[in-house]
Amino acid sequence: MHTTTHIGLLVIFGVVLLPVYVMFAGWLVGRPREYRTVALTVGYMIGFTVLIVAGLAVTGLVISLITTV
Amino acid sequence: MSLDGKTGADRVLQPLTSATKGHFVLLALLALGTLWMLFAWFVQLRGGLMHTTSLGDWGVSGGVPWGLYIGAFVWWIGIAHGGIAISAAVRVFKLERFAPIARIAEVLTVLALGMAATSIVFSLGRPDRIFNTIVQWPFTVHHSPLAWDIAVITLYLVLTLTYLTLSLRDEIYEIRDRLPYWLDPIYAVILIGYRPEESEKVEQLLWWLAVAILALVPLLSGGVVPWLFGLIAAQPGWFGAAAGPSMLIESLTSAMAFVVVTIAIFRFAYGWEDFIRDAIFRDLSKVLALLTLATLWFVVHDVLTGAYLAPHHVGDITATMVSLPFFWIAVLGLGAAFIYLVAQLLRPSLFSVGRLTIASAVIAISILNKKVMFIVEGLMHPSIPPLTNLYPAGFYFPNWVEWSLVLGTIVVVGLGFVVIGKIIPMVELEVVDDDETTPRMGDPPLTDDSSEDATRPDTEVN
Amino acid sequence: MACSSITYEEGIQMSSGSDPPRRSGTNGDETAGSGLEAGGDADAEAVGSEMPDLGDQWTVDDLDEDWERRAVEMLEDVDFDTELGVELSRDALRLAQGELTRAEFNEKHHDDVYEEFGVDERPTTEAGGIEYESSTRTATSSADGSPLPSVPETDSRPVPSRRGILKSAGAAAAVGMTAGLAGCLDGAAQSTTADATSGEDGNDVQLGMAIDMNHCIACLKCVEACKQENDTDRGTHWMHVFRYEEDEFGDVTEEYMPRPCQHCSEPSCTYVCPTQARHKRSKDGLVLTDYDTCIGCKYCEVACPYGVNFLGKGEPTDKSPGFTGSATDERGETVGGPPPTGVMGKCTFCVHRQDDSAQRGTTACEDDCPVDAIHFGDMNDPESDPRAYLRENDEESRFSLLDQQGTEPNVVYLGTEPTKDAEPVDGPYTYEDLDMETLAESQNGGDGE
Numbered sequence: 001m002h003t004t005t006h007i008g009l010l011v012i013f014g015v016v017l018l019p020v021y022v023m024f025a026g027w028l029v030g031r032p033r034e035y036r037t038v039a040l041t042v043g044y045m046i047g048f049t050v051l052i053v054a055g056l057a058v059t060g061l062v063i064s065l066i067t068t069v
Numbered sequence: 070m071s072l073d074g075k076t077g078a079d080r081v082l083q084p085l086t087s088a089t090k091g092h093f094v095l096l097a098l099l100a101l102g103t104l105w106m107l108f109a110w111f112v113q114l115r116g117g118l119m120h121t122t123s124l125g126d127w128g129v130s131g132g133v134p135w136g137l138y139i140g141a142f143v144w145w146i147g148i149a150h151g152g153i154a155i156s157a158a159v160r161v162f163k164l165e166r167f168a169p170i171a172r173i174a175e176v177l178t179v180l181a182l183g184m185a186a187t188s189i190v191f192s193l194g195r196p197d198r199i200f201n202t203i204v205q206w207p208f209t210v211h212h213s214p215l216a217w218d219i220a221v222i223t224l225y226l227v228l229t230l231t232y233l234t235l236s237l238r239d240e241i242y243e244i245r246d247r248l249p250y251w252l253d254p255i256y257a258v259i260l261i262g263y264r265p266e267e268s269e270k271v272e273q274l275l276w277w278l279a280v281a282i283l284a285l286v287p288l289l290s291g292g293v294v295p296w297l298f299g300l301i302a303a304q305p306g307w308f309g310a311a312a313g314p315s316m317l318i319e320s321l322t323s324a325m326a327f328v329v330v331t332i333a334i335f336r337f338a339y340g341w342e343d344f345i346r347d348a349i350f351r352d353l354s355k356v357l358a359l360l361t362l363a364t365l366w367f368v369v370h371d372v373l374t375g376a377y378l379a380p381h382h383v384g385d386i387t388a389t390m391v392s393l394p395f396f397w398i399a400v401l402g403l404g405a406a407f408i409y410l411v412a413q414l415l416r417p418s419l420f421s422v423g424r425l426t427i428a429s430a431v432i433a434i435s436i437l438n439k440k441v442m443f444i445v446e447g448l449m450h451p452s453i454p455p456l457t458n459l460y461p462a463g464f465y466f467p468n469w470v471e472w473s474l475v476l477g478t479i480v481v482v483g484l485g486f487v488v489i490g491k492i493i494p495m496v497e498l499e500v501v502d503d504d505e506t507t508p509r510m511g512d513p514p515l516t517d518d519s520s521e522d523a524t525r526p527d528t529e530v531n
Numbered sequence: 532m533a534c535s536s537i538t539y540e541e542g543i544q545m546s547s548g549s550d551p552p553r554r555s556g557t558n559g560d561e562t563a564g565s566g567l568e569a570g571g572d573a574d575a576e577a578v579g580s581e582m583p584d585l586g587d588q589w590t591v592d593d594l595d596e597d598w599e600r601r602a603v604e605m606l607e608d609v610d611f612d613t614e615l616g617v618e619l620s621r622d623a624l625r626l627a628q629g630e631l632t633r634a635e636f637n638e639k640h641h642d643d644v645y646e647e648f649g650v651d652e653r654p655t656t657e658a659g660g661i662e663y664e665s666s667t668r669t670a671t672s673s674a675d676g677s678p679l680p681s682v683p684e685t686d687s688r689p690v691p692s693r694r695g696i697l698k699s700a701g702a703a704a705a706v707g708m709t710a711g712l713a714g715c716l717d718g719a720a721q722s723t724t725a726d727a728t729s730g731e732d733g734n735d736v737q738l739g740m741a742i743d744m745n746h747c748i749a750c751l752k753c754v755e756a757c758k759q760e761n762d763t764d765r766g767t768h769w770m771h772v773f774r775y776e777e778d779e780f781g782d783v784t785e786e787y788m789p790r791p792c793q794h795c796s797e798p799s800c801t802y803v804c805p806t807q808a809r810h811k812r813s814k815d816g817l818v819l820t821d822y823d824t825c826i827g828c829k830y831c832e833v834a835c836p837y838g839v840n841f842l843g844k845g846e847p848t849d850k851s852p853g854f855t856g857s858a859t860d861e862r863g864e865t866v867g868g869p870p871p872t873g874v875m876g877k878c879t880f881c882v883h884r885q886d887d888s889a890q891r892g893t894t895a896c897e898d899d900c901p902v903d904a905i906h907f908g909d910m911n912d913p914e915s916d917p918r919a920y921l922r923e924n925d926e927e928s929r930f931s932l933l934d935q936q937g938t939e940p941n942v943v944y945l946g947t948e949p950t951k952d953a954e955p956v957d958g959p960y961t962y963e964d965l966d967m968e969t970l971a972e973s974q975n976g977g978d979g980e
Contacts, residue, residue, distance in 0.1 A: 008211040012220055016292065019284035020224065026277035037270040040262050044234055048227045057200045059190065064197035066114045117872050118827065119844055128838025129768045131971030134829040194827020194842050194873030201806045201826050208807055215805035215830055302936055303799060303836035381951050452836045453933060454951030459773045460838055461955075461971040 077344065077501025081494045082247055084339060091338075092487070099484040106477025109470045110191070118194045123468045131461035133448045138192035140441030141475045143316070144323060145185035146222070146294050147436070150286045151324020152178035153229050157279035166352065168500045169344045170332045173486075175233045176495070177331055180485040182226045184478040191474050214300055217293045225282070225289055232278045235271050238263055240498055252492055291317030298444070306386040306447025315367040322360040323436035326429035329353050331486070333426040335495060344501055350422050358410035361432055365403055368439075382453045389462075390446050395438055402435030737796065737816035737941055738880055739910035740897075741917035742789055744946030745927065746904035749774050749787035751960050751967075753896035753905060755850065757791075758967060760881060760895035762851035762869045766970035767841040768962075769878035770896050775953040785956065788949060789905065791896065792839040792878035793932060793940030794818045800831035800840070809875070812860075815909075816941065817882055819866040820875050822858070827873040836936045839877045843870035850967065856883025880907070892916075910941050917943065 027038045075083075084092075113121045125132015152174035159167050190196045202209075202219055209216040241248070241259050248256060291313045298304070299312030329350065336345045375387025390396050406428040413420040449463035467475075489495075749772050757763065757770040773788040798818045800809045808825035811818050820831075832840035847853070847869065854868035860882060867883040870876030884890035897905040908915035913922075921929065921943060930948040931940045962968045 006211050008209075008213065008217060011293075012210055012217055016217070016221055016285070016288045017224075019281040019288070020228075022284075023277045023281035026280070027274055030273050030277065032270050032273065034267070034270040036262075037267045037274065040267075041231060041235065041271075041274050043261075044231050045227050048230045049223065052223055052226060053203055056203060060197050060200040063114060063190075063199075066111065067195075067197050117845060119842055125970060126767075126832065126838075126841045128840075129771050129969045129971065130766055130841070131969075134832045134842070189828075192828065194829065194875070195825065196827075198806075198824070198826045201808075201824055205806045205824070209805050212802045213805045213830075214803060215828060219805070301799075301803070301834050303834050448833065451833070452838060453936070455775075455949035455953045456836065456838060456933065458951065459775055459949065459953055459955050461969075 078244070078498045080339075080341075081344075081496045081498060081501055082244065084490050085248060085492070085494065088491070095338075096484075096487050099480055099487060102477065102480035103484055106473055106480060109473035109477065113191070113470050113474070114196070118192075121468075121470050123465055123471065124192075125463075125465075127448055127451045127463055128460050131463055133445055133463045133465035135192065135444050135448060136465050137441055137467040137471045137475050138188050139444050140437065141478060142185050142188035142192070143294055143320075143440045143444075144437045145181045145188060145478065147290050147316075147320025147440075148324045148327045148433075149178045149181035149185060149225070149229075150290050150320055151326075151328045152176070152181065153225075153232065153282050154286050154321075154324070155328060156232070157282045160276055160279040161283060167349060169341075169346075169496055170328070170349060172236075172493075172495050172497050173332055173335055174328055175229065175236070176486065176489050176493075177328065177482075178229045179226070179233065180482045180489075181327075182222060182229065183485075184482060186222060187478060187481075188475070214293065214297045218297060221285070221289050221293045225285055228278060228282050228285070232275065232282065234259055235275050235278070236497070237493060238271060239265075239268055240494065244494075244498070249491075255492060286321075287317055290320035294320075298447070303452055304447045305380075305382045305453055306443075306450065311367075311370070315364075315371070318360060318363045318367060319436050319439065322357070322364045323433050325353060325357045325360055326432040326436070329357065329429035330426055330433065333422055333429075335486075335490075336422070341496065344496055347420075347422065350425055351420065354410055354420070354425050355414060357429065357432065358407060358414060361403055361407040361410065364436070364439075365400070365407065368400060368403075382450065382457050385457065386446055386450045389449060390442065393442065393446070396442055399435045399438040399442065402431045402438070406432045406435070735816060735911060736814065737794075737910045738885065738908065739794060739816075739917060739941030739943070740791065740880075740908075741906040741920045741943045741945065743904045743906075743920070743924070743927075744786060744788050744944055746902045747772070747787040747789060748902055749959055750901060751962070751965055752899045752901055753789055754962075754967065755965055756895040756899035757878070758848065758850045760851070760854075760856075761879070762847050762854040763876070764841065764844040764846045764869065765848050766846075766968070767844070767876070768967070768969065769839070769841070769876070773949065773953075773955065774958060775949055775955050777947075777950060777953055786946070786949065786953075788932075788944065788946070789896070790837065790839070790932070791880070791894075791942065792818060793837055793938065793942045794878075794880060796939035796941060797937060799834040799836070799936075799938055803830045803834040805830065812862075812866075812882075815885060817880055817885065818877075819860075819864075819879055819882060820870065820877065822865040822870050822874050822876075825870070825874045827875060829875065831875055836933050836938065837940075840875055841877065843872050843874045843876050845872035848967070856881070857886060858883070860886050910943075921945070 027041070028035075119125060119132075122136075124134055124136050127134055155167055155174045156171040156178075158164050159171050190199055193199065202216065206216055206219065210220060237259050241256050242263055242265070245256060245260075295312040295316040298307035299309055301307050332345055333350070336342060372387060372391060375383050375390070379387065409419075409424065409428045413425070445463075445465050449465065450457050451460070451463065751772055753770045754768055754772060757768075761769060763769055769791065771790045773790060775786060775788075777784050777786060794817055796816070798809075798811060801811055801818065804810070805828060806824050806826055808821040809818070809831045810821065827842060829840075829842060832842070856867055858865050858867045860866050867879060867886075881890075881894040884893055884895075892908060894905070894907050897907045906917040906920040908917045910917060912918060924945055927945045928947055929943055929945050931943060932948070934940070
């Protein structure tokens with residue numbers, strides 16, 4: 001299935017995420033080279049991602065409480 | 070408003086420590102509006118999507134499956150760009166005259182993205198299963214444009230929140246003793262692992278974050294969002310390569326307009342005329358005039374392509390479009406606003422922040438109107454002949470539930486601003502501390518020019 | 532239509548073997564005007580009983596003297612060059628067998644055809660002329676080399692242009708025939724070289740339908756049977772019958788086209804689904820919705836060009852005693868019967884029957900059709916009901932609905948594809964008659980249908 005329209009990976013990881021790759025490279029290569037703050041920032045990003053995903057899960061859960069008749 | 074012997078920082082911090090009666094009235098009104106929205110949503114959740122709204126199935130039923138909610142989704146995504154893009158541009162292109170509005174713009178982005186996601190949830194038949202999109206994402210990202218949207222919106226929100234947090238750290242650290250103690254947990258999160266010597270690196274991180282965010286603008290509002298529609302071969306009203314560029318321009322137009330409205334309200338509410346000066350509005354009005362013209366230019370393309378020797382099904386859609394009053398309301402709104410914007414540029418005496426705010430609001434609403442029209446028109450004459458003419462033409466007009474929910478998202482953004490305005494300073498303190506003569510943006514107090522130069526060798530030093 | 536063209540057409544038909552199952556003489560589009568009466572399946576059967584059915588083993592060598600004698604006899608009655616007709620027919624078969632390319636075919640006879648008819652619009656290498664859309668997608672071939680129910684691309688450009696020729700002049704009409712024939716055979720020629728295109732594995736089961744619109748009387752029994760079987764919501768019509776009028780230069784005909792889900796080989800709905808709820812079952816190629824996963828975003832509905840999707844509304848009608856089949860298939864996914872409220876549903880080709888050995892290979896609509904218009908089965912199996920039916924009715928024109936959308940539908944229609952000017956009409960039976968009014972009818976006062 002979906003043999004011909006498998007371009008999603010390319011679109012997301014090849015095109016849309018390019019600026020993010022560049023950003024990470026800039027963080028790591030750019031001066032001052034200080035990886036603690038970079039790690040901290042990545043930690044924030046992961047934290048926010050988890051927060052958003054968890055928020056979505058909670059939203060679904062709350063809605064399911066309302067919709068279940 | 071006079072300075073009353075207070076420093077700029079004092080006045081920016083005042084909303085965090087004290088509240089006026091007007092503030093509580095506004096809070097109550099916005100809370101009431103939000104409650105109304107929640108009630109309408111409750112009605113929709115209990116009653117079922119297609120029972121309580123005007124949405125229906127296209128085809129035999131002659132309905133329109135995507136309507137105001139999806140239009141609002143696209144609109145909010147567009148508005149989200151205005152905020153963070155201004156802020157990022159201030160940092161990357163050193164547009165420091167806009168520095169005073171950067172913080173408000175960043176917060177607008179966070180709130181608008183939240184409302185975009187909420188609008189999608191409104192539109193679902195089974196919103197309780199929204200998490201399935203995350204569970205299935207690794208498998209659907211191959212092929213589903215909606216999975217792409219989920220990825221990019223999440224990414225954009227994460228980048229914006231990170232940007233906002235990093236840019237707050239120095240500031241919050243400096244003024245923590247003047248902040249309300251009961252919000253300490255929030256400040257503690259913002260200051261996780263804070264060390265004063267990190268400022269230089271944070272500034273460098275922020276610069277690259279800004280670059281990434283700016284680059285993502287055309288990939289989100291001019292990319293995955295229009296691709297939701299432009300890639301769908303089944304709907305000739307949507308299909309096409311121009312959806313990306315035209316939606317990007319529309320999005321930026323509505324974003325700029327919404328930013329003008331937002332900062333005008335803040336300036337009015339807090340008497341910040343001396344930080345957010347008229348010059349900022351004048352500059353924004355020039356950008357807005359250009360963007361509005363570009364939007365109208367795309368409308369001309371759209372109509373002409375569908376009116377001249379167009380294939381039947383495309384011609385039908387265009388004929389319907391120009392026969393619907395809402396289309397002309399949108400065009401007239403944009404046209405009238407554009408005429409005002411040009412007039413006040415040519416004759417500065419016509420300029421006033423109030424008029425500009427009205428014109429901007431008209432533009433923002435017109436773009437929402439246009440986005441909804443784009444979605445609904447396509448689905449009123451869905452598919453291609455012979456099925457287009459064999460099925461009944463679609464009919465759609467949003468009912469009170471849909472209006473309540475979409476207008477409710479605007480109210481929630483207002484509520485969000487009122488609440489967040491009590492938690493973080495809405496103008497960067499460096500901007501107002503620098504004697505208000507040379508507003509500077511974002512540079513942490515510990516960073517001097519020479520170190521900044523080392524951080525960003527490619528950029529010009531202030 | 533000019534009578535000479537009909538005669539010529541019949542000549543070709545007879546001459547190219549007089550064999551019922553050959554897909555040659557009557558190209559789909561030419562039957563639009565005349566073929567409905569001329570090319571009935573009764574004819575085919577009658578001829579078939581007299582003539583030896585050489586099936587798919589035909590080669591150019593089979594066009595022997597006996598064949599030529601019969602062909603000449605037929606063509607003698609025609610005003611046009613008999614020898615040329617015979618030659619054209621012979622080479623047309625070689626074209627079909629892949630021994631000749633289309634360009635070679637067209638060029639070989641270009642001068643003669645031009646001389647005889649004063650016009651030759653068939654494309655040769657130097658002149659583009661009419662462009663025949665490639666049929667590689669629809670004209671597939673299975674391992675034994677038998678032509679699949681290949682579908683002349685009635686929606687591609689050649690149709691109007693050939694029609695135009697037919698209308699313009701009697702003599703030129705015959706050329707149109709030849710051009711149409713070449714176009715038709717071209718599809719067959721390509722089919723022999725084309726890969727088995729459907730899916731990764733050409734031998735997979737792909738359930739589908741052959742629907743004979745010439746049989747359909749729009750009694751709406753299929754719609755009713757579907758509703759009874761699947762207990763769909765009020766206003767939801769997984770099976771729908773288009774009833775419309777075609778006005779061809781004043782000749783108004785009423786036609787009917789039943790529309791189930793097309794269970795496409797390249798379904799756009801599965802591509803856009805953000806949860807994999809809408810999927811194509813590998814076992815038999817059914818396009819199904821996992822009712823436990825679907826979030827009701829309606830993206831599949833807007834991405835489908837056929838309008839077969841209906842969001843579950845939890846409003847069963849009293850037409851049905853309730854869904855009695857198994858909603859769960861053998862993979863444990865909930866795919867059968869009416870979807871829950873807020874979940875997308877559509878025709879499942881009665882998936883619960885396909886998973887039940889007693890009812891396998893049937894659908895409710897097929898069972899209840901009083902005129903045998905619906906033929907359901909494996910489109911990859913040459914012996915299946917729809918494939919056999921398509922073979923038996925080779926003279927009838929056929930099409931896939933909205934084929935240019937690239938969805939590769941697995942429902943093949945016998946009949947003429949509705950044109951863009953088809954005007955929907957009520958009747959002879961209406962949904963109201965059967966107490967199954969559509970939502971459009973109840974909301975818009977019935978002006979839609």
